Amino acid sequence: GENVEQHPSTLSVQEGDSAVIKCTYSDSASNYFPWYKQELGKRPQLIIDIRSNVGEKKDQRIAVTLNKTAKHFSLHITETQPEDSAVYFCAASIGAGTALIFGKGTTLSVSS
């Protein structure tokens, strides 16, 4: 079945620096790759996603890149702010279906 590996598990940056989180997936049929942010005690919320027919997508300070050949995708956050501190999860669809398999998460800490 689908397996999603996420690295690093923790990431500490200074305010204003960039942060990069990387994920790899195993199922070549996966076609949807979202990123979720979860603040302490809250529910996960989608921050950006990418479909397999697109190589890169940007939304203000957040970008996601996808390399289908290598089966990996990355989240890039520029000009980090303290409010970016949270746990970030990547996910990949199970084949072309509706269900997702999540990575184990990255705890991002942004210090001012």
Next chain:
Amino acid sequence: NAGVTQTPKFQVLKTGQSMTLQCAQDMNHNSMYWYRQDPGMGLRLIYYSASEGTTDKGEVPNGYNVSRLNKREFSLRLESAAPSQTSVYFCASRKPDTVTYEQYFGPGTRLTVT
């Protein structure tokens, strides 16, 4: 719209007891999902229902059963709770269109099995 709602918010069970976690959505979504979240383990898919009348196993289905009661409701049942099922349980739902695959999560149920 209330979005995705879950009941109860908190529950403590003794080993061997049974209970049902309830989930409902008022967004007319087709697909619904149950996840468990444990420290350091991310979100693991237990069961999902791609549409009303269908259910499928996810990554960790053992010890659980589900019922898609109608389009709005998707319940998760623990027949004989075990301490290994102590976790935070999230329900989610997804729109039927193909423009976005975003899953909307409920607030979670924190379950402790002693």
